[in-house]
Amino acid sequence: MKKIKLNLGKRSYNIVIGHHIIKDIAKLVSPSVLNKPILVITNKKVARVAGGKLLKALKAIGAEVHGKEVPDSERAKSFATYSKITTELSRIGKKIKPTIIALGGGVVGDVAGFAASTYRRGIPYIQIPTTLLAQVDSSIGGKVAIDLKEAKNLVGSFYQPRAVICDLSFLKTLPRKEIINGLAEIIKYGIIRDKALFNYIEKNLQKILNLSGKYLEYVVWKCASIKARVVEKDEFDSTGIRVILNFGHTFAHAIENAFKYSKKHTHGESVAVGMVLASDMAFDLGILSSEDFERIRNLVKRAGLPTAIQKADIGKLMKAIEYDKKFLSGTNRFVLPRRVGRVETVEDIPEILIETVFKRGGA
Numbered sequence: 001m002k003k004i005k006l007n008l009g010k011r012s013y014n015i016v017i018g019h020h021i022i023k024d025i026a027k028l029v030s031p032s033v034l035n036k037p038i039l040v041i042t043n044k045k046v047a048r049v050a051g052g053k054l055l056k057a058l059k060a061i062g063a064e065v066h067g068k069e070v071p072d073s074e075r076a077k078s079f080a081t082y083s084k085i086t087t088e089l090s091r092i093g094k095k096i097k098p099t100i101i102a103l104g105g106g107v108v109g110d111v112a113g114f115a116a117s118t119y120r121r122g123i124p125y126i127q128i129p130t131t132l133l134a135q136v137d138s139s140i141g142g143k144v145a146i147d148l149k150e151a152k153n154l155v156g157s158f159y160q161p162r163a164v165i166c167d168l169s170f171l172k173t174l175p176r177k178e179i180i181n182g183l184a185e186i187i188k189y190g191i192i193r194d195k196a197l198f199n200y201i202e203k204n205l206q207k208i209l210n211l212s213g214k215y216l217e218y219v220v221w222k223c224a225s226i227k228a229r230v231v232e233k234d235e236f237d238s239t240g241i242r243v244i245l246n247f248g249h250t251f252a253h254a255i256e257n258a259f260k261y262s263k264k265h266t267h268g269e270s271v272a273v274g275m276v277l278a279s280d281m282a283f284d285l286g287i288l289s290s291e292d293f294e295r296i297r298n299l300v301k302r303a304g305l306p307t308a309i310q311k312a313d314i315g316k317l318m319k320a321i322e323y324d325k326k327f328l329s330g331t332n333r334f335v336l337p338r339r340v341g342r343v344e345t346v347e348d349i350p351e352i353l354i355e356t357v358f359k360r361g362g363a
C-alpha cells in the first residue's frame with residue numbers, strides 16, 4: 001500500500017493506493033468523517049462490482065449508511081441528478097451534516113463532489129475512484145462540476161475531498177476500453193513531468209494494460225503523486241502551473257465537441273490524439289525534437305490509442321477550439337512538450353498552424 005499526502009494546510013488529505021484496501025476504510029479515513037450519516041453515491045454498474053465490499057467495511061464499524069444511485073455515463077453530471085442528491089441529503093442529515101462517499105468513475109466523483117461542495121455550504125466527502133482515469137486524475141485535486149448543454153463542466157467549484165482511496169482491485173471489472181482511456185492520462189503524466197515514468201510505461205506497457213499487480217500500483221502512485229504536487233502549487237488554477245495537466249486537452253476538447261461527444265472519439269482517445277497534435281505543433285515550432293515526437297506518437301499507438309482524428313469537418317474543429325480558448329482567456333494558449341518530461345505554455349499560436357496541425361492529424 002502506498003500513501004501520498006496532498007498538502008494544502010487545513011484542506012490537506014491522504015491519497016491511499018493499494019489492492020483490496022477498501023476493507024480498511026476505518027483506518028484510512030478520520031473517524032470524525034465516518035461518524036456521521038453517510039450517503040454513498042454510485043451507479044448500478046459500480047454498485048454491482050464494488051458496492052458490497054464498501055458496505056461491508058462501513059457496516060463493520062457501525063456506520064449509518066444510505067445510498068443514492070445516479071445514471072451511468074456523462075448524463076449524470078446534470079442539474080437533475082444534483083437536485084436528487086441534495087434532496088436525499090436533506091432527508092438523511094436533519095441535525096448533523098452528513099458525509100458523502102463518491103464510489104465510481106470521474107462522472108460520479110464530479111457530481112457527488114459538486115453536491116458536497118454546495119450542500120449546506122459544504123459537507124465532507126471521500127473519493128473512492130473505480131476507473132483508472134479517476135484513480136490517476138479526476139478524484140484528486142478538488143475540481144468538481146456538472147455540465148450544461150452548451151459545454152461540459154460549466155457549473156462547478158474547487159472543493160477538496162477528505163480522503164482519496166484507490167483500491168486497485170476495483171479495476172479488474174473495468175472494460176478494456178476504459179483501461180486504455182486511463183492509459184492516455186498516464187502517458188500524459190510521463191510527458192509533462194516525468195521522463196522516468198515515460199520510460200517505465202514504454203518498457204512495461206503490456207503489464208500495465210493487464211493490470212498486473214506491482215506495475216499497476218507503481219503507475220497509479222506515480223501519476224497521483226505528480227497530480228498532487230501540481231495541485232499543491234496551484235490549487236485554484238490561478239498561477240498557470242495546473243494548466244500543464246491540460247496537455248493534449250485543448251485539441252481533445254475541440255475533437256470531442258466537433259464529434260458532439262459521440263462514442264467515435266472517447267475522452268481518452270481524444271486526449272491521445274490531442275497529445276500527438278500538440279507534439280506535432282511543438283515539432284513544427286522547433287521546440288520538440290523529431291526523436292521525442294516519434295517516441296510520443298509510438299507509445300500512444302502501442303497503447304492501442306488513436307494518433308489521428310477520424311475524418312472531421314475542419315471548420316467545426318476550428319470553431320470548437322477557438323470557442324474553448326477565447327472563452328477562457330481572450331487569446332489562445334497551448335501546453336506544448338519541449339521534451340519527454342517537460343512542457344511549457346505557448347500563447348498566440350497562428351490560426352494557420354492550428355489548422356495545418358488538424359489537417360496533418362487527419363481532419
Ligand SMILES: NC(=O)c1ccc[n+]([C@@H]2O[C@H](COP(=O)([O-])OP(=O)(O)OC[C@H]3O[C@@H](n4cnc5c(N)ncnc54)[C@H](O)[C@@H]3O)[C@@H](O)[C@H]2O)c1
Pocket residue numbers: 043045046049050072073074077104105106107108110130131132133134137138139140141142143144152153170171172173174175178181267
Ligand atoms: N474533476 C477532475 O479533475 C476531472 C479530471 C478528468 C476528468 N474528469 C471527468 O471525469 C469524467 C470521466 O470519468 P471516467 O473516465 O472515469 O468515466 P465514467 O465515470 O463515465 O466511467 C466510465 C464507465 O466505467 C464504468 N465503471 C466505473 N467503474 C467501474 C468498474 N470498477 N468496473 C466496471 N465498470 C466501471 C462506469 O459506470 C462508466 O460506464 C468526465 O466527466 C470528465 O469531465 C474530471
